[in-house]
Amino acid sequence: MLLIGLVLLPFLASIACAAMPNTARSATAWLSGLTALGGCVLLALAAPGVFSGEIFRISMPWFANVNFGFRMDGLAWAFALIICAIGALVVLYAHYYLSPDDPAARFFAFLMAFMGAMLGVVLADNLILLVVFWEMTSVSSFLLIGYWTHRSDARQGARMALTVTAMGGLCLLGGVILLGQITGSYSLDIVLGAGEAVHASPLYPVVLVLVLLGAFTKSAQFPFHFWLPHAMAAPTPVSAYLHSATMVKCGVFLLARLYPTLGGSDLWFYMVSGTGLFTMTFGAAVAIFQQDLKGLLAYSTISHLGLITFLFGLDSPLAVVAGLFHILNHATFKASLFMAAGIIDHETGSRDMRQLNGLWQFMPITATLAMVASASMAGVVLMNGFLSKEMFFAQAVELDSHHLIEMIVPIVATVAAALGVTYSLRLIHDVFFNGQPVGLTKTPHEPPRWLRVPVEVLVVVCIVVGVIPQWTVGPVLAAMVQGTLGMRPEYSLAIWHGVNFPLVMSVIAGTAGILFYFGLQRYINLHSVTRLPVSGKHAFDAVVGWVETLARKVVGWLPSTSLPRNLACLVATAFVAMAWPLWQNGFGSAPPRAATDVLTVPPLVGLLIWLLGVAAAIAVTINYRQRLTALVMLGAAGLAVSVTFVLFSAPDLALTQLLVEVATIALMMIVLHFLPQTSPVERGTARKLRDAGIAGVAGLGLAAVAYAVLTRPFTSIAPFYLAHALPDGGGTNVVNLILVDFRAFDTMGEVAVLGAAGLLVYALLAGFHVHFDHHDADIAEDWNPLLLRTVTRVVLPLAALVAAFLFLRGHNLPGGGFIAGLVLACAILVLRIGGGGRTILDPAHLPYQPWIAGGLVMVLATGIGSMVLGYPFLTSTFAHPVLPVIGEVPLASAALFDLGVFMIVVAATMLATISPALLPQDHDAETQA
């Protein structure tokens, strides 16, 4: 329950925030803040259990052998704590940071959705669920980065972040599915214990690369790092939360989570550590040359994520401990630095370090806080950053590998650390000292009290953890290590380990960093560095541009401006797709059916129907230029098809075909009223012959396949339906039972398509005004004959009765929702055409759109109703209650489903036929001619 509440609460808060008006600034902030604090309380309740090594679980069946469930061990607990605690601080900060013009409800709705998704990622108990939440973090991050929708850099940054992380998410999904194939389960408990099987699998390298692509894109590792600096267009609370403390940690979380399964191979070591080491150094070096305060912090984040990645790649339990510890530390100092940067931006109106100088005199308290956090970032002693950095140095030194690597890694690590000191120093020196502010629009001052509180809290954490680590972070780290590794290696959180290699490296890095900074300031003015020669954005833009060009080319090849040519391509493709397997395999070795098996129809009737159909089809083709004639012939062809269904034992089809034929011909006549009455004479015999060739080949091919199928024996799944219809479905008309019961899910999709088509016709023609010019002046304005007008009025009630009858008996005899709906629709149509409906009660004028919605709701409700009763979706039930007077009535829940189908069929047919019929038109022919 605790876990469900933990994940569900933020989503509920998100929905509640979204429902509130944007003016409800305080209400949404309070709601979000309390949700985050509520999460902290729930986690605190679980703390004793987690510290004692308990794993919380909840799980319910989802699909196949995948469960929908959550699982919380020490690692998940600590991450959830970061998410909730920093979340609460960010909400407080954001409330004071956002300007009154910003839509607050939208912000908090997105933020809470992100928090829920993030908690889902860390608490998911299987990999599929993890990927689902993973993608949700990408989407909510997209929405948050693009929060200021009027800014183009925000929109671009959001798009770039989504593109990169979502592509990584796809890779991850692929990797996860392969993992599931190898281990036979997606459950974390099983996958985490299946490390050996995964390593032994030939697919291991593929899985590893795919999962790492997911992790590296999310955690902004080189060469996918470039989206993070561009994501800085987000409001600062978002940067502090998503892009320093939580979302970018998803990737390293995944590395930690899957470490038992994927870690411990040479491939893992080289790929993960190599990427991490390079990203760490590269990020730190680039950070020095940023002019944007948040840009510096972004590259610094990239660098620190690289450090964590490097540690996880080292394949030693102690390195994992160091990595986990650094995740905690980085979350505190980086979030506070982002918030401080936001305060500076807020109170000075600029984030440009060329303008920001000497702020110490204006905001000494903020400056102090930022200095402490920066010191922690640089790894100064007595700060939490120092502890994990010492551990990192120790691991770099103790690395056990090729001796060349053993030599290089400590050097690179020291260089990276020195660069870290340099940019930390630049942040402090350039912003708070180094002269006077240049060209600021505002006079800087200290921020409002509550904007600074979150920073103060985090900075206090930095110091407290740095001074007394064992008493504060000790148990949390222990639980994390236990959750990640399943055991607890010996490590010490002491500040003083005596004079050893790591300490020496720290001293060297610190001194070198300071010297390097002042050297740089002296010999090349850092303010003059405007742009770096290469940027990931350029590469990204180049790739996107290339894809666009390619897409344009492909579209250019397609004959998109010629419908006949498109259709010819389609027919040719269909032909090849069908002919290819037949050419490869022949028509199968099965002998044609025995002569006795081939059925015989009364020759005369069959021959007549055949003649009617074939003659009508040919007549349509020959007379196609005379459109009204062709239409009449088309009706005859449809009639022949309908009678064919009667002949071959398909009464339901025959009824449907007949009614649809009526509706189709009526509709075509209505539309023809608006179109030219004839087709022009075509020039060019070659074209006609070519088309005839295509048509002939298509016809011959389909006829050959049909004949081949008809004369071969087969086994059908029909006996199943025939046998189960009466005992399980409670009806005798098997066709209708298949529609509303056995395969009701299919039908649901089909009526949804039908409804959508009806609505689309309505929408396309809504507000459309037909204006005939003088060419079209000869449109007849006949009065409807009196007899027709009178008769059609009587037809409607009769038809309604017939429809009701057909509907009710549909379960047992030919009829049902489709047919009844068509009967009613056709009757209304006839009434309209006959002119008998020009009264206030004309049913043609009814608003049919809500019927479609109502029908869909009814169809869905029947399905969900069976779920409520504990059966699978759309399970049908039936009874035969005996009512007084009426007698035994067959009642099936499928009848309700059929009613929904009925409503949609009536509404869609009416919308499709009446919308063109009721188009407003004006004829200005007389005035013009």
Next chain:
Amino acid sequence: MTEVFFASAIGVFTACGVWLMLRARTFDVALGLALFSYAVNLFIFAMGRLTFGAPAIVGQGGATATLADPLPQALVLTAIVIAFAMTALVLTLALKGRFVNRGDACDADDETRIEDSPR
């Protein structure tokens, strides 16, 4: 023999339908689509084989094994209705296209085929 007739009817409907679908005017294409949809519905129906005088209605005594195959019938039933919906959509586009594009041609590549249509 019945199979020959059935299959040949499908062939004729298909050929006529495809030929009309390749015309350069919207209404002619709609006519072709209608004919083609008959052919396809008959084709799907044929996958359940042809049964004479035995609709798939159970509970009236007699062996169920000789009854018509109900599954293709159910598929075709919805296919008929959806074909209608698609025809309606195509016709609506044709209608709108006629007034928006000032004509009912649907082949912009072939200039020779676009001319003022006589009424």
